[in-house]
Amino acid sequence: MEQRRSDAPSPQQDAASNMAPSGSRPLAPVIGNGSETTPPPTQPDTAETSQEEQPFAAWDQMTHASIARLTAGVSPASLLQAYGDWWTHLLLSPGKQAQLALKAQRKFVRLADYSARAMQGGECPRCIEPLAEDHRFDAPEWQQWPFNLLHQSFLLNQQWWYNAMTGVPGVTRHHEEVANFVTRQVLDIFSPANSPLTNPRVLERTLEQGGANLVSGATHAWEDAVNFYLHRPPAGAEHYLPGESVAITPGEVVYRNRLIELIQYRPATEQVQAEPILIVPAWVMKYYILDLSPHNSLVRWLVEQGHTVFMISWKNPDAEERDLGVDDYRELGIMAALEVIGAILPSRKVHATGYCLGGTLLSIAAAVMARAGDDRLASLTLFASITDFAEAGELELFIDDSQVHFLEDAMRQQGYLEAWQMKSAFQLLQSDDLIWSRLVNDYLMGERLPTFDLMAWSTDGTRMPYRMHSEYLRRLYLGNELARGRYRVDGHPVLLSSITLPAFLVATRKDHISPWQSVYRNQLYLDGDVTFVLTSGGHNAGVVSEPGHPRRVYQIADKPAQAHHAGADTWRAEVPEREGSWWPEWQAWLQEHSSGWVAPPTMGNAEQGYPPLAEAPGQYVRER
Structure with a gap:
């Protein structure tokens, strides 16, 4: 395949041209010596328990294993450490508390002004825009009263909690990220997009079909629960089995x-x-x-x-x-x-x-x-x-x-670690796409998202x-x-x-x-x-x-x-x-x-x- 160089190499590329191999790709830009800081060392592994301590250690291990089955492998202690670090430092930061109080007051005023304008009908500019990757409220139905007020108040509340969970002086970076991540997951539970009573598209579909969509959604939810319990592939994945439709290169x-x-x-x-x-x-x-x-x-x-x-x-x-x-x-x-x-x-x-x-x-x-x-x-x-x-x-x-x-x-x-435990972690990292959108489409709208080969593969864990x-x-x-x-x-x-x-x-x-x-x-x-x-x-x-x-x-x-x-x-x-x-x-x-x-x-x-x-x-x- 014939490839081409960029027509105008950067000054950094020119500086390295005397070392460039012949080919069709540009040289990487060159700036500085690329030095990086070394991360701090971690704590060493704990020593093996003595024979006298083994029964007590086994007791702890059994307890932790039982808890893990209920928490999908997430450590409650890790979450408590994160939130404890955040809460303690927030209590010791009156400036941050005052800032959050001022932000809450300003958001309340913005929401009140928006509510008054939205109730008058017609086009009403939003007081807060969703993040670029957030498409939950893109549908035009969300611009109608009262759904416009519902989703705007949710976004303002979500923004305030982000401000509350980040920037607290003294909180370690890891604990801040964990607490902010978990808080975001909890807030998403209460998103108006995820409730059949506050999602205008779900309400419209329910009226059109006389509730048949919710019946279909309940059927889909039951099928998924049974497949998960029996360790069977999810619905649609049976069409992409190795050796049949995928992994068939001779x-x-x-x-x-x-x-x-x-x-x-x-x-x-x-x-x-x-x-x-x-x-x-x-x-x-x-x-x-x-x-x-x-x-x-x-x-x-x-x-x-x-x-x-x-x-x-x-x-x-x-x-x-x-x-x-x-x-x-x-x-x-x-x-x-x-x-x-x-x-x-x-x-x-x-x-x-x-x-x-x-x-x-x-x-x-x-x-x-x-x-x-x-x-x-x-x-x-x-x-x-x-x-x-x-x-x-x-x-x-x-x-x-x-x-x-x-x-x-x-x-x-x-x-061993179960495949579903690792899969759950990956799903939480992209919960909008892998959890909540599926809940809305499969369970509330009553429509199965089409399964394709890459999606089916992602459910076939090890x-x-x-x-x-x-x-x-x-x-x-x-x-x-x-x-x-x-x-x-x-x-x-x-x-x-x-x-x-x-x-x-x-x-x-x-x-x-x-x-x-x-x-x-x-x-x-x-x-x-x-x-x-x-x-x-x-x-x-x-x-x-x-x-x-x-x-x-x-x-x-x-x-x-x-x-x-x-x-x-x-x-x-x-x-x-x-x-x-x-x-x-x-x-x-x-x-x-x-x-x-x-x-x-x-x-x-x-x-x-x-x-x-x-x-x-x-x-x-x-x-x-």
């Missing part, structure tokens, strides 16, 4: 151990690129996010472009896998897959690709390999992956010492082993050991700077799980040439961005290894935006770092002990 399972199945996809071209691609998805998701329907399957698209693709499919763990940790996932997953690929394609280097936490694990493996002089990797690609957890996104709201300890007790008895989940929460999220050079494998620190491979980093603008600025920070640690892509969409939709997808844009630029690191905001402001999918950019980059075309490989290698075991997608992906 291939073979060529290796299986207690943790992974390795899928090799059949070639679709007469010749293929010499270096294969190994994709490492996150262990918290099913791999077929990258092999959805044929029209938006990244795997199928890569195969059609002439690439040999291998995919790790993680087992959905149960109590038997409770003691598998991060090192086990690295050894039984990535390293085992590389051994098999080496037997099928001897003397071929591998384009290693990781998605989300799979990319974090892959970065650890690549650093360990570099330290050992293992040169089996040709390049490193990370999709929405972070290695510096200093600012790990809104998921940090659910991660602190109290919360992690509570989760450990909840997981200790059953040996469990997480007790030890693995505890280790990555404590060592990566809380301790940020990887970025600080304190993460150890086999007694040696893992240094990301030892990775000198060419790297391709993909971030998405609306990512709530891996904020794009944190993905961008990977460049601080990698010591090779880096190509960074920022694309529209969220954590999943931005990655599943096939050519031809409407309204997709992206930015892309190269940063040579010797160039200084520019700030994230500077990069976004200066790198030109392009329309379309970023997939062709990655494919062209892979081709640039490959050695040429060769005949397709065999499927597996029976002589080396790796015969095809089953057709893709295998058995692990079907486990619920």
Whole structure:
């Protein structure tokens, strides 16, 4: 694919032009030395309990596990700490109290003035506008009396509580964010959009259908409750089952151990690129996010472009896998897959690709390999992956010492974290889209939101082993050991700077799980040439961005290894935006770092002990 440079490079790009490789992408802007502050250390892990203390500790663990079943794994102590910190400092801040009282008085006057004007009928300018991402009150019915007054008073009240929960002197940033987040969730319960008595669209539909919409909604709610209780897919997801309508790219399972199945996809071209691609998805998701329907399957698209693709499919763990940790996932997953690929394609280097936490694990493996002089990797690609957890996104709201300890007790008895508990956390992060809009449409309007492949995939979660989940929460999220050079494998620190491979980093603008600025920070640690892509969409939709997808844009630029690191905001402001999918950019980059075309490989290698075991997608992906 022929690509083009920007016509007018920035001064920073000109400054680095003497180090620029030939190609079609602009160079990243260069400002400063990219230094970052180091996050404060976390508290060390608690010591193991003595034999005398074990019965008492077991009592506590049983209590915490019972509470966790009622709170979806959320620690009440963590919430009490956050609100206690906020409330105590608010009581000690008379200036903040006076400011809030003044704001309340002004909002009451604004609402009273608006109410008087709105009762006169006709067009009435709103006294407060919703946030840009808030579309609950977009319908014209909300501009009619009394619904205009209802939603305006709600928005004013919501704004006041935001002012109350933020900016209180002395409150820690984490506690402020937690208290503000929980308060916002509670306020949304009382939103006029979520009640059949105060939502004009629901009232109109109820009058039109004589209440039939509420009957249909009650039926939908019952179906969802039964499916949740019986651990069955939600309504509509049965049309997107792996091996039937999704995850249908032809291939073979060529290796299986207690943790992974390795899928090799059949070639679709007469010749293929010499270096294969190994994709490492996150262990918290099913791999077929990258092999959805044929029209938006990244795997199928890569195969059609002439690439040999291998995919790790993680087992959905149960109590038997409770003691598998991060090192086990690295050894039984990535390293085992590389051994098999080496037997099928001897003397071929591998384009290693990781998605989300799979990319974090892959970065650890690549650093360990570099330290050992293992040169089996040709390049490193990370999709929405972070290695510096200093600012790990809104998921940090659910991660602190109290919360992690509570989760450990909840997981200790059953040996794993339930998929629905992680799913609940993700849903709360986008509650407007994933909870309240569904309540209104499915249960109040009586209309089922159409299910599509990506939505069905999001309901097909995986469990997480007790030890693995505890280790990555404590060592990566809380301790940020990887970025600080304190993460150890086999007694040696893992240094990301030892990775000198060419790297391709993909971030998405609306990512709530891996904020794009944190993905961008990977460049601080990698010591090779880096190509960074920022694309529209969220954590999943931005990655599943096939050519031809409407309204997709992206930015892309190269940063040579010797160039200084520019700030994230500077990069976004200066790198030109392009329309379309970023997939062709990655494919062209892979081709640039490959050695040429060769005949397709065999499927597996029976002589080396790796015969095809089953057709893709295998058995692990079907486990619920």
